[in-house]
Amino acid sequence: MPDKPALSSSEIAVLWTTYQQKTMFLRMLEYLIKHADDAKAKTIMEDLHEETNVYPHKIKTMFQEEGASVPIGFTEEDVHLDAPKLYENGFDITLVRMIKEISMGMHTLSITMSYREDVIEMFQTLTAITQKYYAICTNYLLEKGQLTRPPFVPMPKSVGFIKDTSYLGGITPMSKSRHLNMVEVANLYHGVEANVAGSIMIDGFAQVAHEKDARKFFERGSQIAKDIVHDLSKKMLESKLQVPIASNGNVTESTTAPFSDKLMMYCVSLFCSFSVGSGSIGTAFSLRNDLPAKMVIIMQDIFAYAHDGAKIMIKHGWMEEPPQT
Structure with missing residues (x-):
């Protein structure tokens, strides 16, 4: 051997x-x-x-x-x-x-x-x-005060088991939604935090990209991230939970690209893949019906966005082909 x-x-x-x-x-x-x-x-x-x-x-x-x-x-x-x-x-x-x-x-x-x-x-x-x-x-x-912790809540004083399927409710306007449990809060907050930072990164990419289609792609991605922050924050606010996101940076006025369009496109593609995976985990651990429904829509939007990005990368010869069998 x-x-x-x-x-x-x-x-x-x-x-x-x-x-x-x-x-x-x-x-x-x-x-x-x-x-x-x-x-x-x-x-x-x-x-x-x-x-x-x-x-x-x-x-x-x-x-x-x-x-x-x-x-x-x-x-x-x-x-x-x-x-x-x-x-x-x-x-x-x-x-x-x-x-x-x-x-x-x-x-x-x-x-x-x-x-x-x-x-x-x-x-x-x-x-x-x-x-x-x-x-x-x-x-x-x-x-540095550039990152905030998730919301603090009263400590749980007892344990119990779910006794009614109404715990899963909330998918229709007529159904009553319970307050978020802490597992759901954790996943929502993580989604907000990641997309706040992601929108700043992509704003910078959009400002300096050379190719017009790449620039438009980044602008679209920034808006998707901002929409996700709005939607997930709204779910938390409905349960009377604040979303304390610190100011963690901003984009300067520079229009000179520090990175190639190829690198920036790959970076966004990587973030999209992570976002879809992270969203899947959040969906799996959310028991209120409206949350997986919302996350599925978000993941579909991200997947479609990433697919369009792949087309741009192929068009410009920026996508290196993985090893073939």
Whole structure:
């Protein structure tokens, strides 16, 4: 038996996907580091870049050892370090935190699709790095007042079981909706928080995109995110819960693109995929009928939007083809 078996199809897939995501993130991180105003934020991003930068090289080596073609991913041609600052007021760490949240899910899923010991160990290490920096970014934003906690509610004093199917009501205007339970609040708030930050990111992309169809695509995405924030916030307000979202950054007046349209389109595609997955989890754990119904509509809108984005990427030759069987 060889010391290491050949990479399986699923391992090639998760390594290829990780290479795309990591090279994108490193290019974005390089730009954010150069334009960081806060010394602590800059140190966080520099340390993260140092710990992450080795992994595209490791994946490249794995492919080369197998005689497989190395993906292109995102290179120095996809970032313009001298472009003026596009985001300010702490949005750099907010953006890093968002991408680390996506990475946590991706790495965990990748472990479940890996069988070779060195591949599993790599994703375990990446998971630990991602969790560490997600926590660092969260604490940084809380300390700076750029991230708020979800609503506080009275502590539960008893336990019980649902005794009536009316607990599931709320899908029709005539049916009475109960107040949200805490599991539902958690998922709604997460959706609001993610889409507030996402709309800021996409606003910046829309402002600097070169291609007209990409610019219109980003403008549409920003509006979708704002509509989701409005719809989910309304559900919380109906249960007399405030939605305390802190000001976590804004877009400057710069119209010079720090990233290629290819990179920005891929980034939005990645966020759409995460949003659909996150929405599915929220739907699965929501017991009030109107909430899954609302989330299904939202996920359909996001899926249609992402599909239109894929067409734009294919049109301009920006979508790298995954390895074929």
